[in-house]
Amino acid sequence: MAGTDRTRANASVAGAGGPVIVLVRPQLSENVGMVARAMMNCGLGELRLVAPREDHLSGKGPAATSGAHVILENATVHDTTAEAIADLNRVFATTARRRDMVKIVQTPRRAAGTLRELVSRGERVGILFGPERAGLDNDDVALADCLIEAPLNPAFSSLNLAQAVLLVGYEWFQAESDAPPEQVIVNGTRPAEKHELLNFFGHLERELDACGFLRNTDKRPGMVRNLRNIFERAGLTEQELRTLHGVVKELRHGRRDPAWSEHVREQTPTPD
Amino acid sequence: MAGTDRTRANASVAGAGGPVIVLVRPQLSENVGMVARAMMNCGLGELRLVAPREDHLSGKGPAATSGAHVILENATVHDTTAEAIADLNRVFATTARRRDMVKIVQTPRRAAGTLRELVSRGERVGILFGPERAGLDNDDVALADCLIEAPLNPAFSSLNLAQAVLLVGYEWFQAESDAPPEQVIVNGTRPAEKHELLNFFGHLERELDACGFLRNTDKRPGMVRNLRNIFERAGLTEQELRTLHGVVKELRHGRRDPAWSEHVREQTPTPD
Structure with a gap:
């Protein structure tokens, strides 16, 4: 799906009020860069990093944004998850593994609707994503109001970090999208009478x-x-x-x- | 979203009857490997490559599958798009750029429903994805029955190849998923009376x-x-x-x- 029209309005990308994406202990700056790209695809603008292993502005990070470097440059770095979410009202956590905890779990689609509702009431919301290999640890999960779990092949549900961000961001974007499910491009002409x-x-x-x-x-x-x-x-x-x-x-x-x-x-x- | 339970049934991954993923002139074997991983996440099994620039079984391809190498190993290579789709009944093409053509365009969500319907009638279906930089050329697009266009930030809609496959595959999986939109994990106990x-x-x-x-x-x-x-x-x-x-x-x-x-x-x- 190549093709980006840089002349078109980029208003939603300011991401004002949209969910803050919080990457907890990401390992590779390349993955952080790919997350920035996925965020820009979905009109999300605010990225926070908790104790990243690599400097996100070095190595393969900036190139991996494919042009969404502004998100990387504006990203903030925090020592702890608690510090990264301190100013937020609600926090969702993505996970593919069931935890020994009593928690509400929503699909990305339902969570997108919930997040849109919270934002429309003026709440500041964020979504936690864990490190590439292990996912969020239980102490981070316990900080969340709600979990997000994508229905995927149960025998192979582990997503690349940027792909997890993309799925959640995609549903966020769809929840307000007014794109018709089907249309016909008529390309300057009109349907025949x-x-x-x-x-x-x-x-x-x-x-x-x-x-x-x-x-x-x-x-x-x-x-x-x-x-x-x-x-x-x-x-x-x-x-x-x-x-x-x-x-x-x-x-x-x-x-x-x-x-x-x-x-x-x-x-x-x-x-x- | 780390976490894969390899003991759970992997039945849908055989991908029998599911859409064939056709990558037209992919450039990097690493991207082909990431596509295989995304396919496995979404229960899709059959991959075809049209004139790939790199050998998909060399370089970074196999490692990028993160365990979905069986899809890479079973992938077939074809000289032309026409040859790769010869045995299919319907072909969808993903695109982010509008073309000078009269075509039906569906969102990934609507296309997933359409594809499920076609498959339930016994039709063999496939989805074309273009090269990383330029997307499908117009001659490939003209071979498709229908286009798939994901509603995303119009100023930044260009997706990584594996991410385009993931979005379409994710919607394919959701169209039959019976996961409840919200549930509460009660973890061995029960809601209080x-x-x-x-x-x-x-x-x-x-x-x-x-x-x-x-x-x-x-x-x-x-x-x-x-x-x-x-x-x-x-x-x-x-x-x-x-x-x-x-x-x-x-x-x-x-x-x-x-x-x-x-x-x-x-x-x-x-x-x-």
Whole structure:
């Protein structure tokens, strides 16, 4: 899914009010950089690091942001998880392992809705992500109001750090997205109107009568319906109909090489 | 989200009937390995590569699978996209850039539902992903029945290859997941019954009366209600109630160091 339009508004990226992403003891600066990229994809702006093993502004970190370096540069570093979340009202913790604790667990989708609600009431929220290998330890989990657990292959649910951030951020973004689930790109033209489609059917069927394709009068009605169904299903635009008119016209009346015509006649199975 | 339970059933990972993931001209074997990991996370098993720049079984590819190497080993390599999709019935293509084409575009969520429907009818489906930098070219896109476009920050929508695969695979998995959106881990115990909670309130309030905390009779009813609301909101388990009984009992009747008691009295603001 390459492609970023840097001329488009980047308003949501300020991340004002959105969840703060808190990485607890991340190991590799490259992973922190990839987290910054995933955050920018999802319109999240505020990153906090608890006791990172590597300097996030060195090594492979900045390159891994793929352009989201502003998030890395503005990231703050903290000694403890408690310090990193001190100013927040609610904290969620991501985990793939069940803990020996009594906790509410939400899917990323439900958690996204909960977080949107909390933010709309003016609460400051954050999400904890553990180190790459082991995940959050139980003392960090105990600081959270709620756990987030993604339903994934139970036999292989361990996600890369940036991918865990992406899933949670993706659901955060979807929870407010007004993108229609399905649309048709019509690319400067417009969907055909039925009279235009019927006009094309008329043209096609006249030429098919003229060239003999529909000569079997018993089968003609069924063949016509089958052809019409093909083009009905295609959801054609006005521009495409004009192209198809041209295709039919040129196939029927365009230049012919007599030898090639003979060859095609031999190779093509006759209809039915 | 670390944590994978390798003893749990891995049935869905065979990926039988699930979408085939087709990577068109991937550049780095490390990215192909990360795609295999994301596929395994989402219960997808079949990977095809069109003209990869690097050998996917060399370099950083196998290590990047983090244990999903079986998907890499079973991946097939093809010269052209047309060859890679030849046996499929429907093909979706992921893209972040709008193309000069008339195409249906679905969100990953809607596409997951569509793909599940097609698979349930016995169709073989596949999803195309383009090279890391440029995405799919227009000739590859034209081979697809439908496009998938993830609603993300429009000013920064370019996803890492494995992350694009993860989002689509995640939605594929969610479309059949029966995970409850919210649950409470009760960890071997059970939610408390109301008579147990009321019994605890009785214990707490008796001791607070005895120690003088509730001595202001005008304010007593409101203070009691406030305290009860705190513990009502907590959604306590039977085990936690037993712990709280112990806390109250020990606070009230446990061992005391006279000097420490004096110090606490000086430091603690009196109620109200």
